[in-house]
Amino acid sequence: MKRILSLGQSRNIIIIFISIAALMVTSAVIELRQSKKELLQLMASQAHSLLESLIIASKNTLQSYEYLENEEKQRLLNNANFIRNFYEQNKISNKTLKEISSENDIYHITIFNKHREKIYSSSLESLSDSLSNGLPFQILEPIFNNETDTLLMGVKTTRAEEGYRYVVALTAKDQSVIVLIIDASQFLSFKKEIGFGALLRSVVGGSPSIIYIALQDTTAILAGSGDLSILGPILDSEFLYSAFKDSLFLTHNVEFDSLEVFEAVHPFSYQGASIGLFRIGLSMEPIHDINERIFRRLIIITIVLIVIGFILFTYLFTRQRLNILHKQYQVVETYSGSIIDNVSDAIIVYNKNEGIKIFNSAAGNLFGNSKKEFIEKSPKELFSNSGCSELLEKDFTIRQHVCTINNQKKYLFVSKNNFYDSSDTINTILVIRDLTEQKMLEEKMERKQRLTAMGELASGVAHEIRNPLNAIGTIIQQLDKDFEPMQDRIEYHELAKIVYSEVRRIDDTIKEFLRFARPEPITPESFRLHELIHELQQQYQSLVDKNSISLEINNGWKGNVIWDRRQMKQVFINIFINAIDAIEKNGKISIITSSLNQQEIMVKIKDDGQGMPDKILENIFNLYYTTKAKGTGIGLSIVQRIIYEHNGIITVESAKGEGTTFIIKMPVMVNA
Secondary structure, eight states: OHHHHHHHHHHHHHHHHHHHHHHHHHHHHHHHHHHHHHHHHHHHHHHHHHHHHHHHHHHHHHHHHHHHHHHHHHHHHHHHHHHHHHHHTTOOOHHHHHHHHHHTTOSEEEEEOTTSOEEEESSOOOOSSEEETTEEGGGGHHHHTTSOSEEEEEEEEOSSSSOEEEEEEEEOGGGOEEEEEEEOHHHHHHHHHTSHHHHHHHHHHTOTTEEEEEEEOSSOEEEEEEOOTTOOOGGGOHHHHHHHHHTOOEEEEEEETTEEEEEEEEEEEETTEEEEEEEEEEESHHHHHHHHHHHHHHHHHHHHHHHHOHHHHHHHHHHHHHHHHHHHHHHHHHHHHHHHHHOSSEEEEEETTTEEEEEOHHHHHHHTOOHHHHBTSOHHHHHHHHTOTHHHHSOOSEEEEEEEETTEEEEEEEEEEEEEOTTOOEEEEEEEEEOHHHHHHHHHHHHHHHHHHHHHHHHHHHHHHHHHHHHHHHHHHHHHHHOOOSSOHHHHHHHHHHHHHHHHHHHHHHHHHHHHHSOOOOOOEEEEHHHHHHHHHHHHHHHHHHTTEEEEEEESOOOEEEEOHHHHHHHHHHHHHHHHHHHOSSEEEEEEEEESSSSEEEEEEEEOSOOOOHHHHHHTTSTTOOOSTTOOSOHHHHHHHHHHHTTOEEEEEEOTTSOEEEEEEEESBOOO
């Protein structure tokens, strides 16, 4: 009986173990299928996020195209109008056109009369039936036929040589036509470098699990990267055509020969027009590998379960499965996370429930904060401190915005879009591009061109006036010495002295002209910047005390600089005197130095005086522009020229009633 019971118990134990094993195997198989389903859903979600990011980046690329082309058009039109003004003033010659062409990087300039005959040209080549280097003369027919007064022909290919040209034409007096041509090859090359192809190649190259990414319309593949040979036309696939026609985000598994791919598609439109369909193919190999590993471990775990029991088997299986799922989730999440974190534009994603969800490296560089400081916090904490709260409060798609971040004025190009996540929560995506450096360089180039033009004018005026002025002074002295009238002798000599005095005063003014037109060469020497500022403080302390002005100096940078000490001291004196004049009485002046990086420093001279309205601020560096009764209007123009000669940048921030701040950014070392 005991034997039977023993056999029965063993049989029961075996049956229990087999039942438990069968139950666990069955459960594991179900879990395997469920895991595959969840992984596919996760891949779909990540693919959707990736495609959304690509769409945003693509729209930014198209907007960059439009911005670059509009800037190039405006530059050509400005040059054409400038030439037309010269031409209508009868100041044009072949030499003038050649100089304008060389200085402004214009490939060819030609002026035709109303009989279609060339009368001026920037080159000596003869023109017959071609406009220049293979461009057909017939493209100018609309302007010669008075159908239009301005012709913007965009990029044209040439027949005589390889390359592309951009053509603009304007009518002038007597029905003449001014034609400007630039070489568009560099412009097209730049567009190619920042275009869809480059964007898609960078994405595919950064992730081996992405088989292909393509932008495709019903006729062809517009752009793509990866293995594109396996992609068929949209019209041949019911799945693709349905997504394209109904503007849907769809996913499916597809096999290309022996390759199984998880494909996601998303329509792409720009400014209301349908461009095509984004297609991304992700390799299914990681999922297959995971499934195979799970299956092998399932067999092992089942055997171990029979040996050591149900509890141990359950523990091992559950732990392994969770680890695998966690690793797979991290792999799939990396697809979009790596792309977003390495994009050059700042990307911030937030919603009202969870706060900031995505805060990439570019956003941290822009706002000077790390991701850990703001993840899951309200975006108001970030934008209120930066002065950009208007970006949260107003609805827009794309706009340019100016605000102050970390006490620095920033010019931003911002894209704002909303989307719903799987829980129907509205999420907001902000894509922010920092245009501050670009804006400052544009302003510097514009001011430098203005200074050059004013300098040339000053030099010419001084040269034409000084010689006859010296002759007048010599003659007056000689007449005063050798000639004496019979009557009114005293008055005669006094008038002669007045004339000579005025000649000397005009000559002093001409010297100021020449000082601006022919600046002294820079003589760099090494010295401590804070010592120079201390000299400035000692020199003007009595004047500051006399006007009841408090002077605050904050030397945040005390290293050596290699500048022209004498000229830079003159810069600080001019700005400092202007600050004293702006305050008059009972105010405060601050001089602050700080380091921007190892090669560049910044000096701020700030006063709390009356400030300046925008009209004065726009013209403050113009030659002979002054608001002072006894001012010459040369001081700040010379200041700006000295700063530019040191390869620096000077800007002014001011508002009526809020004071003025001069900001100087300079390299630590300047070579002569």
